[in-house]
Every structure is written in C-alpha cells, then in structure tokens.
Amino acid sequence: MKKLVAYFSASGTTKQVANTLATAIGADEFEIVPTQTYTTADLNYMDKKSRTTIEMQNKNSRPEIKNQLKNMAEYDVVFLGFPIWWYTAPRIINTFLESYNFANKTIVLFATSGGSGLGNTAKDLKPSCDKTTNIISGKILNGRPSKAELKSWVDCLKL
Secondary structure: OOEEEEEOOOOOHHHHHHHHHHHHHOOEEEEOOEOOOOOOOOOOOOOOOOHHHHHHHOOOOOOOEOOOOOOHHHOOEEEEEEEOEOOEOOHHHHHHHHOOOOOOOEEEEEEEOOOOOOOOHHHHHHHHOOOOOEEEEEEEOOOOOOHHHHHHHHHHHOO
C-alpha cells in the first residue's frame, strides 16, 4: 500500500506535523502551495474583509494551486493535512480534492487548530470527492507529536 502525506500549511505549523508524519510512516510528501501566498493580513480572521474570511464565507471559493502532483494514481492512502479555518478545512483543500481522481482511495484527514476540532470537516469535503472515496475524519495533531506517536496513531487505523 503506497501512502502520501499531502498538506496545506499557511504558517508552517501543519507543515511541521506533516513532515514528521511522512517520516514516521514512510510516506511520500506533497505540499499544496497556493498560487497566491497567504499574508498575515490575509489570515486575520477578525477582519471581515480579509482574504480567508471572504474565501471561507463562499462555499464555492476554490483558491488556485500553484503545483501539481503527477502521480496521484500510484497512491492508495492519502493523509491530508491542513489548519482548521472557521471550523472546517480551508477552501484550497476542496481545490486539491477536485483536481485529482480519488475513486476507491482512502483519505485520512489530520489538522492543526488553535481551538476547534475537525467537526464536520469530513462531511464538508465529501462532495469534492468521488462517491467511492473513503474519507476518515482522523484527528487534530497539535504541538509536536513524535514519530512514535504518529506511527502508533496510523497503526491503530488498520488501513
């Protein structure tokens, strides 16, 4: 079973967890890079006119991705990481999911968050996938989980 850790990280927090996870489970890595980088002002959730607030209020928003993974067909399981924005995944995650064929694949979500859990994120993302895609809600991975902790979590998933 070939595994991929794909992630979007606006501030570097999710990237750090994704790097450790990929090393712990022997997975390839792919960073989802937005065409337009998010600035500190863009990430200000207190500002109703900030870029992220506007994107998250529009369920049809699909921020563009700069890079593309050429070999998605090779992977059976994709660990998909992101920060939680407004209680769900950033809209760029929908862009990513709609850019590839995930038919009959398993996607395991993981996230970093300043306070909220994954909530309905798996349900929110399902319409962006094939009906045969298995989305597992996964967990919040805050702090600096060790390779051993992450491997243990993945082993418990029995993929």
